[in-house]
Amino acid sequence: MKRTFQTAIMAFISVGCTHSVHVNHTSDYQLSKPLSEYRRIEARAEQEVILMSTTATYASEAYKSLMEQCEGGVVTGIQTRYSTSHGFLSWTNVVEMKGYCSK
Amino acid sequence: MAVCLVGCVHMSAVSTTSIPADRRKPVEATGYRFLFLMINFDNNYVDELTQDLANQCKNGRVEGILTKQEDIMYFPLFAHAVQVSATGYCVVGTPPAPVHEQAAPEEPSQETSTEAADRELLKEAAARELLKEAAARELLETP
Numbered sequence: 001m002k003r004t005f006q007t008a009i010m011a012f013i014s015v016g017c018t019h020s021v022h023v024n025h026t027s028d029y030q031l032s033k034p035l036s037e038y039r040r041i042e043a044r045a046e047q048e049v050i051l052m053s054t055t056a057t058y059a060s061e062a063y064k065s066l067m068e069q070c071e072g073g074v075v076t077g078i079q080t081r082y083s084t085s086h087g088f089l090s091w092t093n094v095v096e097m098k099g100y101c102s103k
Numbered sequence: 104m105a106v107c108l109v110g111c112v113h114m115s116a117v118s119t120t121s122i123p124a125d126r127r128k129p130v131e132a133t134g135y136r137f138l139f140l141m142i143n144f145d146n147n148y149v150d151e152l153t154q155d156l157a158n159q160c161k162n163g164r165v166e167g168i169l170t171k172q173e174d175i176m177y178f179p180l181f182a183h184a185v186q187v188s189a190t191g192y193c194v195v196g197t198p199p200a201p202v203h204e205q206a207a208p209e210e211p212s213q214e215t216s217t218e219a220a221d222r223e224l225l226k227e228a229a230a231r232e233l234l235k236e237a238a239a240r241e242l243l244e245t246p
Binding site: 022023025027028029030052053054055056059060063066067070072073074075077078080082093095097099103 | 111112113114115116117118119120121122123124126167169171173190
């Protein structure tokens, strides 16, 4: 009983303490003017997973959000980071995109 | 049993290229491979992806390509699949001219008239030396 209690306490303490980066990708830079004249934009999309997930649309959501922040302009130099933060019997997948908007 | 019957999708990779301003014509391509017992003999299904995108944009170039690789589990161990999808935009027209660092303008020569005269003298001296060498060579060669 004591051991079970200790294990439960340990599990509770260690919740959410691990994070892992799966992919960190940087796109090309298509510059028509100096980079300092571009606007920095960011987008983030998450997916909460409990045991399992049946879709992976959050990457498209981040991409769409990035585009919406730069209507009529070029988004270049995009850094895409895909990571997972682990919890107790659950985890959160995160896609972060950071880029430069020409407008 | 319930766990076994529920499908599962996991994204294993994602990347994107620069997104163009002209987003009127979206293009999309997907590569798919079903894996029985997780056995896969080749990865050629991915090669068709770029060709498929290019065919949808024959007179332009594809930009803003979002590529995703997803691992799909239909039933543990027995039925799996891998899907690689790419979406982008077909852009027709010339790409923007790249920015280059402008070369610094050439500074006007600060040479004074004395320096120029010195340079001329050095040139003349070098020419005289060459003439002397040529004359000496001729003397040696004559029988």
